[in-house]
Amino acid sequence: MGRSSRQISLPFIKIDRRARRPLYEQLYEGIRAAILNGVLRPNDRLPATRLIAEETGVSRNIVVIAFEQLVMEGYVQSRSGSGSFVAAEIPARMEKAVRDKRGSDKKEIPRDPSRRLSGHFVQTLEHVVSPRNTVREESLPFQTGQPAFDVFPFAVWSKLAARVYRYLDFQHLGYEDAAGHYPLREVIADHLRVNRGVQCDADRILIVSGTQQALVLCAQLLLAPGDRYWMDDPGYVNARAVFTLFGGEPCPVPVTSEGMDIDFAIRHYPDARLAFITPSHQNPVGGTLPLAQRLRLLAWARDHRLWLIEDDYDSELRYRGKPIPSLQGLDTHGNVIYIGTFSKVLFPALRVAYMVLPDQEIFQAFKSLKALNDRQTALTDQLILTDFIKEGYFHRHLRKMRGIYNSRLQCLLNELDTHLSDFLSFTDPSAGMHLAAHFRQPVDEARLLQLAADKGLVLPSLREYTFGSYDRPGVLLGYAGFPEEKIRKAVRALAVCFRQIS
């Protein structure tokens, strides 16, 4: 008998159920690699899909998908009635690609040592911390900025996506208005007027690819190099990174239990041109700016030509009390640029945020710059989102999230009271997706974070949000993304860490 009778099994295929790559792809890659490196040879008969499914523990459908791919690419031949075989000849082109790949793997073009990046942004880039997108196999407490993916309405979102793709026509494949899909701007305007007290209409709303891009546009249009800007300390790191990148000089403003200390800022930095502020819910320690402070800030802005960037990043997530209307809604002189996002209430990978600009002239300047930055935000996500809001799913989802997050917050507060009140001081934030806790006594923070990490806990330190003096050390405890059972276990594990270091 020839080669085709070789009895083979596939012990070399490693399936990792926790890996990010789909199972069919792992299987496909495993078999393909085996063919290319000679473990499987031309004309070898492959085991039946059923057997492979048993051997690797994946469903037979998955095996079939992997096989179809291998057949399509010419690695495997299916001979009717007698099963699947490694192809007698592997496609020459593929072999070449593989050879090239081997040859070029990690190989870099030798670089002229005198060659340096010379752009204007190179020097400043060294001084800013780029946003670190947390990429993890699983979400770990007490990671922040992590919505409750476990209750996200996948089914609805997929259904709307399918409809959008089914009715996609040539108009939606071409370039759109750089300001974004108009119907989306209309539903956002409705939402903001009713729920956030924002003064707006669709014509002044600019769709952007996330809050980060909104901040870039603000920096480009509102900040000249050397301009000073007010920045909460601790405050939103990514905002500071952007404003610094574009040449702004940050002025650290302390944070009280009511948010940014406006009086301090006015006293110390009267010449600032811009203020970055999160009045609904100070980022990261919480606190809501009271009406009197808002009016004082607006009056100062009016009289001193101060731009106010209101980042209303998670204002939809308020669990008690009336939602606080936006700062923008109180503005009578067009000094507020309002930014909102869907990353927090839906999911971060959805790169859709929006800005409300005070008038058409400013809107047009922002729109031109948006076009220069990336022409437009990806369209299909905008179409899906429009339907998601229009058909009522968005508000339903918000209501549901509020209920779930509030329960998770209460659970966290109870557990903290029971297990960590000796070590941490905290107050009920009534809003948002995380809680800020300060250490009651000095701790070896590096050691604490390491101990926590060993127990599978992510403990974002307030140090990372601070750029002036780190005089109120503490940590953030994200709760929104974690079921209550997980929160309970995590708090108890954290309590063990604290006892170990004290």
Place this chain on the structure above:
Amino acid sequence: MGRSSRQISLPFIKIDRRARRPLYEQLYEGIRAAILNGVLRPNDRLPATRLIAEETGVSRNIVVIAFEQLVMEGYVQSRSGSGSFVAAEIPARMEKAVRDKRGSDKKEIPRDPSRRLSGHFVQTLEHVVSPRNTVREESLPFQTGQPAFDVFPFAVWSKLAARVYRYLDFQHLGYEDAAGHYPLREVIADHLRVNRGVQCDADRILIVSGTQQALVLCAQLLLAPGDRYWMDDPGYVNARAVFTLFGGEPCPVPVTSEGMDIDFAIRHYPDARLAFITPSHQNPVGGTLPLAQRLRLLAWARDHRLWLIEDDYDSELRYRGKPIPSLQGLDTHGNVIYIGTFSKVLFPALRVAYMVLPDQEIFQAFKSLKALNDRQTALTDQLILTDFIKEGYFHRHLRKMRGIYNSRLQCLLNELDTHLSDFLSFTDPSAGMHLAAHFRQPVDEARLLQLAADKGLVLPSLREYTFGSYDRPGVLLGYAGFPEEKIRKAVRALAVCFRQIS
């Protein structure tokens, strides 16, 4: 009998089948508007869906979808057995939203007249032309940059999208690596090595939100304010806009039938720090840079620390001759930044392009800056695209497009030969999606464009691409997006225009 017996029909509902809004939405809006403005009154009985379908000429399913929406939002009540009625009470909140909308429509916050945009980019913004995204109801010949939407594989794309959304899990909802989805970077690396002779691996590929963003990152990292850069004249307007925005000084380089005149550039602007170049297919007039010129350019770049930005925007669309390997593939000193995009070969609304950086240090700097600009490119489109390439659809689509575009190009060339050879000179471009034609004798260009517009023709002028002297006037004739019959009619109509002005 009460109000509910009022016999109503819906003559006020206007359905426009050519409008961009879905039919169900038009119907929904029509009925909602009628309720809000009092044409339909509380408790009015609505006609049966079947009757509305007949009256408006849309399918009954569409009517049902519109009704479901109205019921969900509380405008319509469905009473089992007796049909649908206008709600006795319209939801107060909705009414309020509508009132607010009426009140605030177009209203802007009064602006302090002394208030000016003060950012660094405001002055330069006045000197650059922002990309104009052409938004049209239908595509008109001879618009450029318009792929053949009529043969785009919607069904496949939708199927892949549905699968991506079905298997979306929490890992794909969170933040990803700022450099992009790794499996996509892998398939792009394979594609570029095999088809474009690019030296690369996935670790040096950065996914960006369109070529525009790639250019922004280049400007930010490679160009200091005041730096001179080589720019084809005529050349790609959006590249010039970005480099100018970030303070670069453009040096116009004439274009020969073989692309950028490298010798001219070296002679006239030896101190330039950066060159924007489209060597595979000069944008917009065509022409391919010969090997000798490529080597001369690379040697100059190596010896004079010149960055080369290679925009390989439509190199996959070559109809005759061997595809020309990229400039980057010949580079031995890491002076080339390679940019490619899916906008041209798939569709512009897909905001996915990629850069190949020469080494890890430069890659990391670009990645940090990408994160600062918008954290990451929208993920779901990346997932769909990965499958589209991996499963062979991309290459199949490319093959198909090449055949179709070549036929359309031949048709255009034949028609031009027959009808316009007295007026226009042109050569077979052998590649791309449009053809550049120069006027044989001076024409009143403004009048020509107006006459063409009157006949429903879009005639992009070379003037728009020119920034030095406009000494070889002409127009671009996009053909990729138009069936041959449309091309034939358009050429004949254009011939009439030429005869009218000569």
